[in-house]
Amino acid sequence: MSSTEPFPDGLFRIPVPNVIFSKMGGLSDSALRSLLALIHLSFRFDPVKSKWVHSGGRFTRSDVEAASGLSGQGTRNGLLELESLGWAEVDRSGRSHCYQLTLGVPDSRFTYVPTALLDKLPRFGSKAKLRVVLAVLRSTWGWTHW
Numbered sequence: 001m002s003s004t005e006p007f008p009d010g011l012f013r014i015p016v017p018n019v020i021f022s023k024m025g026g027l028s029d030s031a032l033r034s035l036l037a038l039i040h041l042s043f044r045f046d047p048v049k050s051k052w053v054h055s056g057g058r059f060t061r062s063d064v065e066a067a068s069g070l071s072g073q074g075t076r077n078g079l080l081e082l083e084s085l086g087w088a089e090v091d092r093s094g095r096s097h098c099y100q101l102t103l104g105v106p107d108s109r110f111t112y113v114p115t116a117l118l119d120k121l122p123r124f125g126s127k128a129k130l131r132v133v134l135a136v137l138r139s140t141w142g143w144t145h146w
Contacts, residue, residue: 013112021138029127034078037067038101040118052105058098069122
């Protein structure tokens with residue numbers, strides 16, 4: 001029997017490294033949202049290669065703020081925490097600091113997360129809701145055990 005359940009047709013999903021799920025309990029809400037926003041901004045599906053790739057893009061704090069739904073201070077706090085963990089690099093040479101995700105696109109040990117969920121990060125009201133949804137995705141959908 002298969003150890004995964006099929007995703008609904010047409011559901012686009014992005015691979016999120018499992019290390020994020022295992023470290024989720026120790027991350028602040030701002031770091032988790034900033035990290036998911038950076039993943040969403042950085043990972044792209046390349047139809048020619050038929051796989052996910054890291055764009056290598058650098059993003060302003062405003063880009064991450066818009067994608068995460070955090071306040072300016074929340075985004076700064078989250079990105080600083082990610083930098084301290086080595087999950088993001090910052091280029092402070094320009095007027096606006098630019099951030100780059102240092103995590104690569106996983107080819108193993110990942111959990112697919114619907115991109116629609118990442119699109120709705122700004123609308124998650126509480127940190128508990130987001131963490132519960134992510135925990136359920138990690139534990140069930142796509143990773144069931146028989």
